[in-house]
Each structure stands twice: as C-alpha cells, then as structure tokens.
Amino acid sequence: MPSAHITFDQTGDKIAGRIRKMRPSAVRSLFAAAVRPDIISLSGGMPDVSLLPEESIRDATRAAIEDERAVALQYGGTDGRLETRQVVCGLMRDLGVRCKPDEVMLTTGAQSALDLIAKTFIDPGDIVLAEGPTYLGALQAFSAYEPDVRCIPFDDEGMRMDLLEAELERIGKGNPRLKFCYVIPNFQNPGGVTMVPERRKRLLELSHEYGFMVVEDDPYGRLRYDGGHMIPLKALDARVVYLGTISKIFAPGLRTGWIVAPKDVLARINLAKQGTDLCGSSFDQIVVEHYFTDTPWERTLQRFLSVYRERRDAMLGALDEFFPPEARWTHPEGGLFVWVTLPDYVDTGSMLGAALDAGVTYVPGDSFYPDGVTGRNCMRINFSYETPENIVEAVRRLAKVIEERLELYRVFIAAGAIKAPEEAEASENATACANSDGSAPVDQSR
Amino acid sequence: MPSAHITFDQTGDKIAGRIRKMRPSAVRSLFAAAVRPDIISLSGGMPDVSLLPEESIRDATRAAIEDERAVALQYGGTDGRLETRQVVCGLMRDLGVRCKPDEVMLTTGAQSALDLIAKTFIDPGDIVLAEGPTYLGALQAFSAYEPDVRCIPFDDEGMRMDLLEAELERIGKGNPRLKFCYVIPNFQNPGGVTMVPERRKRLLELSHEYGFMVVEDDPYGRLRYDGGHMIPLKALDARVVYLGTISKIFAPGLRTGWIVAPKDVLARINLAKQGTDLCGSSFDQIVVEHYFTDTPWERTLQRFLSVYRERRDAMLGALDEFFPPEARWTHPEGGLFVWVTLPDYVDTGSMLGAALDAGVTYVPGDSFYPDGVTGRNCMRINFSYETPENIVEAVRRLAKVIEERLELYRVFIAAGAIKAPEEAEASENATACANSDGSAPVDQSR
Ligand SMILES: Cc1ncc(COP(=O)(O)O)c(C=O)c1O
Numbered sequence: 001m002p003s004a005h006i007t008f009d010q011t012g013d014k015i016a017g018r019i020r021k022m023r024p025s026a027v028r029s030l031f032a033a034a035v036r037p038d039i040i041s042l043s044g045g046m047p048d049v050s051l052l053p054e055e056s057i058r059d060a061t062r063a064a065i066e067d068e069r070a071v072a073l074q075y076g077g078t079d080g081r082l083e084t085r086q087v088v089c090g091l092m093r094d095l096g097v098r099c100k101p102d103e104v105m106l107t108t109g110a111q112s113a114l115d116l117i118a119k120t121f122i123d124p125g126d127i128v129l130a131e132g133p134t135y136l137g138a139l140q141a142f143s144a145y146e147p148d149v150r151c152i153p154f155d156d157e158g159m160r161m162d163l164l165e166a167e168l169e170r171i172g173k174g175n176p177r178l179k180f181c182y183v184i185p186n187f188q189n190p191g192g193v194t195m196v197p198e199r200r201k202r203l204l205e206l207s208h209e210y211g212f213m214v215v216e217d218d219p220y221g222r223l224r225y226d227g228g229h230m231i232p233l234k235a236l237d238a239r240v241v242y243l244g245t246i247s248k249i250f251a252p253g254l255r256t257g258w259i260v261a262p263k264d265v266l267a268r269i270n271l272a273k274q275g276t277d278l279c280g281s282s283f284d285q286i287v288v289e290h291y292f293t294d295t296p297w298e299r300t301l302q303r304f305l306s307v308y309r310e311r312r313d314a315m316l317g318a319l320d321e322f323f324p325p326e327a328r329w330t331h332p333e334g335g336l337f338v339w340v341t342l343p344d345y346v347d348t349g350s351m352l353g354a355a356l357d358a359g360v361t362y363v364p365g366d367s368f369y370p371d372g373v374t375g376r377n378c379m380r381i382n383f384s385y386e387t388p389e390n391i392v393e394a395v396r397r398l399a400k401v402i403e404e405r406l407e408l409y410r411v412f413i414a415a416g417a418i419k420a421p422e423e424a425e426a427s428e429n430a431t432a433c434a435n436s437d438g439s440a441p442v443d444q445s446r
Numbered sequence: 447m448p449s450a451h452i453t454f455d456q457t458g459d460k461i462a463g464r465i466r467k468m469r470p471s472a473v474r475s476l477f478a479a480a481v482r483p484d485i486i487s488l489s490g491g492m493p494d495v496s497l498l499p500e501e502s503i504r505d506a507t508r509a510a511i512e513d514e515r516a517v518a519l520q521y522g523g524t525d526g527r528l529e530t531r532q533v534v535c536g537l538m539r540d541l542g543v544r545c546k547p548d549e550v551m552l553t554t555g556a557q558s559a560l561d562l563i564a565k566t567f568i569d570p571g572d573i574v575l576a577e578g579p580t581y582l583g584a585l586q587a588f589s590a591y592e593p594d595v596r597c598i599p600f601d602d603e604g605m606r607m608d609l610l611e612a613e614l615e616r617i618g619k620g621n622p623r624l625k626f627c628y629v630i631p632n633f634q635n636p637g638g639v640t641m642v643p644e645r646r647k648r649l650l651e652l653s654h655e656y657g658f659m660v661v662e663d664d665p666y667g668r669l670r671y672d673g674g675h676m677i678p679l680k681a682l683d684a685r686v687v688y689l690g691t692i693s694k695i696f697a698p699g700l701r702t703g704w705i706v707a708p709k710d711v712l713a714r715i716n717l718a719k720q721g722t723d724l725c726g727s728s729f730d731q732i733v734v735e736h737y738f739t740d741t742p743w744e745r746t747l748q749r750f751l752s753v754y755r756e757r758r759d760a761m762l763g764a765l766d767e768f769f770p771p772e773a774r775w776t777h778p779e780g781g782l783f784v785w786v787t788l789p790d791y792v793d794t795g796s797m798l799g800a801a802l803d804a805g806v807t808y809v810p811g812d813s814f815y816p817d818g819v820t821g822r823n824c825m826r827i828n829f830s831y832e833t834p835e836n837i838v839e840a841v842r843r844l845a846k847v848i849e850e851r852l853e854l855y856r857v858f859i860a861a862g863a864i865k866a867p868e869e870a871e872a873s874e875n876a877t878a879c880a881n882s883d884g885s886a887p888v889d890q891s892r
C-alpha cells in the first residue's frame with residue numbers, strides 16, 4: 001500500500017454505536033473454554049430432542065422431500081407459508097386464542113420475532129417494560145435499538161402489578177416514549193414463575209390506561225407439569241402481540257416461531273421483515289406443518305412432559321437436600337428453569353470459574369438484567385437437558401462450590417468485615433434485586 | 447373499557463421512525479392483486495428449482511433425517527455449523543478466495559447478512575456507497591438503520607470509478623461517517639453488468655485511500671454463460687467483506703447464505719446476530735453441507751447454466767425483434783436480469799397496470815434507487831424462471847404496451863407539448879439516472 005494511504009482499524013472505527021455498546025459475554029467465553037467431557041451443564045435452555053421419535057421426523061420431512069419439493073426449495077412469502085400459519089391457528093386454538101392465518105406471521109424462531117418487534121417499535125430512548133430478571137435473548141434483541149428497559153420484579157405470582165403501577169406513575173399516562181411491556185407469563189425465563197390470572201387482567205387494564213402495547217412471549221406454555229392451563233393474555237385482549245415457537249415442543253433446529261397480532265401491526269412488521277430475511281425457510285415450514293398434522297405430536301409432547309417433570313423433581317429434591325439454608329429458589333410448575341437467589345455478598349459471575357473446576361455450569365443472574373449488575377447473587381439452572389442422575393450430581397457439586405464461598409464469607413462476617421446475612425437481608429436484597437425505584441425485591445422461593 | 451382510558455391507534459402511535467419512513471411497495475400490492483394464470487412474470491428473481499434432481503435432494507437430506515438427526519433438530523452455534531462452513535471454504539476456493547472456517551459465518555440467506563452488516567456498521571446518517579440502481583433488498587436492509595445511501599452509476603464495465611472518485615472527493619478522506627461501499631460486481635442486480643478487473647483494483651485502492659470498507663455481494667458469480675471467471679474483490683484484499691448464498695446455485699428455500707470476513711469483523715457481527723436469530727437452521731445447514739459433498743452438484747449447476755443461457759438468449763433475441771428503437775438494454779454475460787432504459791418521458795411505474803392487463807409483469811426501475819424517483823424510465827426483467835417460449839411472448843406483450851405509450855408521447859411531441867427524444871436525450875437522461883451530483887448517466891445497453 002502506498003504510504004499516503006490512511007491506515008485504520010476498520011472494525012474499531014466503523015462499528016455502529018448500538019454494537020459498540022455490546023460486550024462479548026464473559027460467560028460465553030468461559031463456556032467456550034470449558035470443553036471437559038465430565039462437566040454437567042445446567043446452563044443451557046435446550047430441549048432434549050432425542051425424545052423425538054425417528055418415525056415422526058421421517059413422516060414430517062416426507063412432503064418437503066417428495067410431493068412439495070419445488071415449494072420447499074423455493075422462496076416463500078415474507079409472512080410465511082399459508083398452510084403452516086393455518087397449523088399455528090390450530091395450535092393457538094388449543095390455548096384458547098382464536099386467530100386467522102392473516103393474523104399470523106412465521107419467523108426464524110421467536111428470537112427473530114423479538115428482533116422484528118424491536119425494529120418495528122423502538123426508537124432510541126423509548127421505554128420498554130419487562131420483568132426483571134428477563135430473557136437474555138430479548139434484552140439482546142432490544143438493545144440493538146437502544147431502548148430504556150425498565151425491569152419490574154416478580155414474585156411467585158408473576159410480575160408485581162404494584163411495582164408496575166408505580167413505574168407507570170413515573171412514566172405518565174400516554175407518554176409517547178412508552179412503547180410496550182414484554183412479559184413471559186408462563187414459566188418465565190429465567191424465573192420459572194407464572195403470572196396469575198388476576199395479574200394478567202390487571203396488566204391489560206394498565207396497558208389501556210397508560211397506552212402501551214403488551215408483547216406476550218410464550219415458548220413454555222405447553223410445558224406444564226402440574227396445575228391447570230392459564231388463559232393467555234392474547235385470549236383476553238385482541239391487541240396483544242403474542243409470540244410462539246416450536247423450539248420447546250418440537251425442534252429448535254428448524255428455527256420456526258410466530259407472531260400473532262392484529263393485521264395492521266403485522267403489516268408494519270412485514271416491512272421490517274422484508275429487509276431482514278426476505279422470508280423464512282420454506283423447507284422448515286413444510287416440515288413443521290406436517291409434524292403437527294401427520295405425526296402423533298401430542299403423544300410425543302406427553303413424553304417430553306413426563307421426562308421433564310421427573311428432571312424438575314430431581315432438581316428440586318437435590319436443591320432441598322444439598323443447598324445451604326441461605327439459598328432460596330423458585331418452584332416452577334413447568335418450563336425449563338429454576339432461579340436461585342443466594343445471599344447478596346455472593347457474586348455468581350466470579351464463582352463460575354470454581355463451578356467449572358467442580359464440573360458444573362449455570363448462568364450467572366446478572367445476564368438477565370439490562371444493567372448487567374443487578375442479579376449478581378442469583379443464577380439460572382436448567383433441568384431439561386441432563387438425566388435425573390446428572391442433575392442430582394450437578395446440584396451436589398454446585399452446592400459444594402457455594403458452601404465454600406459461604407464459608408469464606410462466614411469468616412469475614414465473624415471478623416466483622418461484612419454484615420451478617422440476617423441483619424443485611426432487608427436492605428441488601430433491596431439493592432441486589434432492586435428496581436430503578438429501589439423498590440423492595442421479592443421472595444422468589446415459593 | 448372504562449371511558450377514562452386513553453384510546454389510541456397502537457400501530458400508528460408506536461411505530462419507530464425507521465419503519466414509519468418505509469412505504470408498503472405499490473408494486474407488491476399490484477402484484478398481489480394480479481393472480482390471473484395467463485400472466486407471464488418477468489418480475490421475480492427466482493431460480494428454477496425444478497431443475498434440481500430428485501435424487502440429489504434425497505441424498506442431501508438423508509443425513510439430517512438419519513445419522514445426524516439430533517444435531518439437525520437442536521440449536522446450533524451463532525456462526526453456523528462448522529462442517530457447513532468448511533464446505534463454504536471449498537466453494538470459495540473454487541472462486542479464488544482462500545479462507546478458514548473461522549472467517550465464515552452462516553446467515554439466513556445473504557439477505558440476513560445484509561441486515562447484520564447494516565446493523566453492525568450503520569449509525570443514522572452514515573454514508574453508504576452503492577451502485578445506482580442496486581439490489582432492492584439491500585436498500586431495504588440498510589434503510590432500517592437510516593444511512594445516507596449515495597448511488598454511483600455503472601456502465602457496461604461496472605460501477606464508474608470516475609464518478610465514485612468525484613463522490614469521494616466531496617465526502618473527504620477519512621470521513622468517519624463513510625462506512626462502506628456495497629457492490630455486486632458480477633451480473634449486477636438489477637443491471638446485469640459486471641465490473642471489469644481494472645475497476646475492481648481501483649475500488650480497493652480507493653477504499654484504502656479514503657478509509658471505507660468494501661462489501662462484495664456475489665450471489666450470481668457462478669451463473670456465467672459466456673466469457674471467463676473474474677477474480678472476486680475478496681481474493682484481492684483480505685479486508686473485503688464478502689457475501690455468498692446458495693439461493694441461485696441450489697435452493698433459496700433453505701435460506702442459507704454466508705459472510706466471509708476477517709475474524710475481528712465477524713466477532714462484531716456475531717454480537718448483532720445473537721439478538722437477531724440466536725442461530726440459523728441446523729437442519730438446513732446439514733442439507734446444504736451434504737448437497738455440496740454427496741451429490742453431483744457441479745453437473746446440476748451446468749444444467750442450470752445451459753437452461754438459463756438459452757432463456758437469456760431468447761430474451762435478448764426478443765428484445766431485438768420487438769422492442770422499439772427508443773429502448774436500450776444491457777447484455778448480461780450471466781445472472782438473471784436485463785435492465786431496460788426507455789425514453790425519459792416513460793414512467794414504468796404507471797405503465798405497470800397496462801402491462802398487467804396485457805399479461806406481463808416487470809419491476810419498475812425506481813424500486814432500485816433509494817430516492818424512489820430516479821430510474822422511473824427503467825425496468826428490470828428476469829429470464830431465469832419462464833420457458834423461452836413464454837419469455838418471447840412476454841417481451842412481445844411488453845413491447846406492445848411500451849409502443850402504445852410511445853405513440854401517445856409521439857402525439858404530444860408532434861404537438862410540441864414535450865421535447866422530442868433526440869433533442870432531450872442528453873439532458874433528460876441526466877435527470878432520469880442522475881447521481882446526487884447530477885452527473886451524466888450511463889449507456890447501459892452494451
Ligand atoms: C422466553 C424466550 N423467548 C424466546 C426464545 C427464543 O426461542 P426460539 O428458539 O424460538 O428463537 C427463548 C429461547 O430460549 C425464550 O426462552
């Protein structure tokens with residue numbers, strides 16, 4: 001190159017503000033480094049696809065390979081294949097939601113639905129309400145559009161409506177910056193908690209009163225191990241934007257999710273989607289269509305449920321048996337995750353190295369908050385992927401790592417260097433899981 | 447709802463600025479309305495997937511359904527499956543580009559690569575250079591991030607380097623707002639023209655001199671019907687960000703494209719991708735891997751080439767035979783499209799209704815410019831999808847529609863209401879295909 005040429009670090013110089021602010025996740029790097037075969041992972045959110053019958057996969061893929069090959073291999077419409085959207089309408093009907101195919105858009109997993117909704121609605125600085133903690137992938141999707149995410153704590157009955165109202169008071173009625181409230185009402189990720197019917201009703205009332213949209217993300221609604229089905233927000237209010245996915249009831253590898261929304265909303269999202277991916281995989285959409293029409297998928301789902309129920313029970317049993325008295329955790333009736341809260345002085349991020357050494361992984365709690373600070377004393381542990389035996393062993397290992405930390409702190413406490421947990425509980429909790437208003441946190445343990 | 451509640455049009459009120467600016471395409475609506483079976487479409491950009499052998503599809507899908515089922519159905523890595531990235535490295539090697547799997551990221555079609563690159567690099571107001579006209583989908587992808595797209599006209603040797611330099615002079619060296627130049631060097635969409643080697647070299651020199659990235663989009667490089675292969679920009683400069691796709695050499699329904707870029711660039715794009723879709727379809731990536739390893743894909747590509755060559759020849763022949771002397775058009779050596787330029791006083795957008803009535807579709811030229819105005823007297827016509835007989839018939843119909851328009855204008859011209867084309871040519875062309883500097887347009891006809 002002639003020396004007159006400007007030299008520059010193209011990456012550093014050219015990166016957009018939205019990406020410059022994103023930090024590569026330390027956790028991801030740690031996990032990438034940990035490839036020992038004896039490590040038991042409680043950190044993922046993967047379904048156990050080995051439970052899917054061979055025969056079902058063959059039957060589901062047949063049409064894409066034989067009769068409808070030409071369609072399967074060609075570009076499809078931006079909204080997705082009509083027949084697959086019809087199948088989605090059937091799945092929604094089971095949950096109590098009536099919708100027509102033109103109120104359904106297929107997306108590359110619910111993840112891309114989150115991106116499209118953020119792209120369609122969020123201008124930089126706009127306010128988005130969400131549970132805190134909430135789904136890490138939603139925070140990542142939203143953050144590209146630079147919103148001000150306000151987290152509302154939950155308790156065992158879901159998002160706290162009193163705290164939501166207090167936040168809305170501060171925001172004000174009809175505030176044009178307030179765009180939507182993102183909720184995962186069933187077996188929340190990472191919390192495992194479910195929003196009770198009265199709060200669902202109240203959330204919808206507040207949405208009309210204050211003028212915000214409700215985005216209901218429901219990947220886990222069908223993964224219920226005890227108790228009865230709860231009516232989706234979407235069934236109570238036609239304006240709700242509902243997100244579904246096959247990832248936890250069939251196969252995430254086929255990357256098929258959907259948005260159910262009023263037609264005028266979908267028309268706007270369609271504009272965003274054209275530039276994002278033109279259309280989804282026709283092949284995968286045909287496979288999904290046929291999985292839910294040509295195979296005994298409900299029997300397969302029952303199999304998922306009984307396996308996951310057993311694993312959840314193994315995890316809750318092991319937590320009771322091995323975890324120290326200072327720890328609290330949620331008792332999910334479904335889904336894939338338990339949320340554990342440790343004393344405030346434990347930092348689960350810095351503890352992860354020791355856990356890896358002990359042969360177990362989890363996700364540190366601060367990953368699930370937009371500030372990357374709150375939730376440091378918490379962790380998410382998954383029970384869908386490992387065998388009950390492995391889960392028990394993993395919890396045992398984890399308990400030992402935590403116990404060692406607590407020992408260390410007990411020494412400090414004895415020496416008067418930090419406050420004892422009993423004294424600290426009220427105030428320290430408040431900072432650890434605090435909302436922006438410093439409101440008191442919530443006992444997530446039952 | 448209690449009457450105290452605020453009523454509002456959620457869609458209208460809540461939409462982000464980037465989407466508010468996008469208009470639903472009038473063309474799309476027109477096409478949606480046109481469902482008559484006798485219409486011959488020259489408007490699409492679809493490969494003819496009926497040319498793919500049944501046996502190849504069966505062989506390519508076998509692994510995903512049998513041996514690697516568990517992987518095919520599960521979440522994959524954000525960058526895509528290693529084995530498929532290795533296959534991409536092989537495909538790139540054929541084109542003269544050496545790369546390693548960790549310099550490759552798989553995307554949901556090249557379309558999503560365009561979105562991810564825009565998301566990673568464009569802040570509102572940043573400058574992006576592109577050919578004018580350029581790929582509509584790229585303009586849609588970029589527009590969500592609100593850049594200032596500057597179009598550089600091309601001639602039969604590709605983007606005009608003199609006009610690019612003039613634009614760069616105005617922008618200035620090392621201007622931090624200048625992010626990248628987006629080019630489709632081979633059989634450009636919609637132009638059909640190919641950038642000659644000297645201009646490729648010059649573009650790279652300018653990129654170093656002025657400090658911008660080069661994004662090379664190459665879906666058509668392998669669809670060459672005459673002449674010899676041209677070395678990709680990526681082979682000449684390792685910093686180039688290269689986009690590839692299987693859409694035109696295999697099957698767009700499997701939505702698999704890729705980015706080849708330096709590792710530091712991919713690391714940033716990876717951050718954007720996590721929030722956009724978590725990962726691509728593992729199933730589709732396995733099918734793609736096996737298509738390019740277990741099937742005689744090069745023989746199948748030869749079949750595509752000979753069929754498309756025949757169709758291109760049919761189109762160019764029919765244009766010569768039927769089109770009026772006032773029309774000019776490009777003579778592509780590959781790809782899928784011919785770009786037609788009519789006299790300035792013809793508006794191909796308003797002519798589309800008459801064309802639909804006559805049973806033929808095309809894409810009006812203004813779709814390919816960010817201002818939605820330039821290119822009004824142009825159109826893109828496709829030759830990959832219809833039979834030679836249909837193509838000839840479609841061009842005949844289209845010629846008649848154009849002829850009627852010209853007749854009308856000839857009457858106006860005779861009456862002195864508008865200038866005769868011969869007088870107007872120089873000045874009117876300049877406005878019709880003008881760059882932002884009003885530079886003279888280019889004869890795209892050979
Ligand atoms: C709450 C929530 N929403 C969305 C997703 C994304 O799912 P998909 O695989 O459909 O993209 C997940 C995945 O874990 C999730 O937990």
Ligand SMILES: Cc1ncc(COP(=O)(O)O)c(C=O)c1O
Pocket residue numbers: 277278491554555556557558581583630635663665690691692693698702703
């Ligand atoms: C120039 C160009 N880039 C990218 C694309 C998108 O291709 P894909 O199907 O891989 O998303 C196209 C499709 O027509 C194209 O013409």
